[in-house]
Amino acid sequence: MASTTREQQVLQVRAALILAARRRTLVTYKELGLAIGMTGVALSSHMGRVLDDLSDQCIAAGEPSLAALVVNSATGAPGKGYEDGGVPWHTEVQEVFRHWPQP
Incomplete structure (x- = not known):
């Protein structure tokens, strides 16, 4: 896949x-994939890397990681690739909600 x-x-x-x-909502991997036109094999094999790149951008910008909002549809838990840097997942989600205020 091209960079x-x-x-x-x-x-x-x-x-x-x-x-x-x-909107103060969580998003499943499937919902996120559908939102950007990524399904099937591309979703399962590439979304993790996309979220890693996004997390790197958020960290570089001094923002909480938006990737914390992405959860497994079956469990409601963050993906196995979520790295919280020592901050509990639910705390990071709250930081994301505070950082991007409701319109």
């Missing part, structure tokens, strides 16, 4: 997750 495509996906995922943050 430009992944960069575009990161931008799309960022926009979708900022909207979710402002």
Whole structure:
């Protein structure tokens, strides 16, 4: 997958997750994939890398990680790839909600 495509996906995922943050909602991997046109094998094999890139961008910008809003549809828990840097997941979600206020 070309890096430009992944960069575009990161931008799309960022926009979708900022909207979710402002609505104070969590998003499943499938919902997020559908929002940006990623399904099937691409979703299962590439979304983790897109979310990692997004987290890196958020951290570099001094923002809480938007990736914290993405959960497993069956369990409601964050994905196994979620790295909280020592901050509990639910605390990070609350930080995301505070950082992007409701309109």
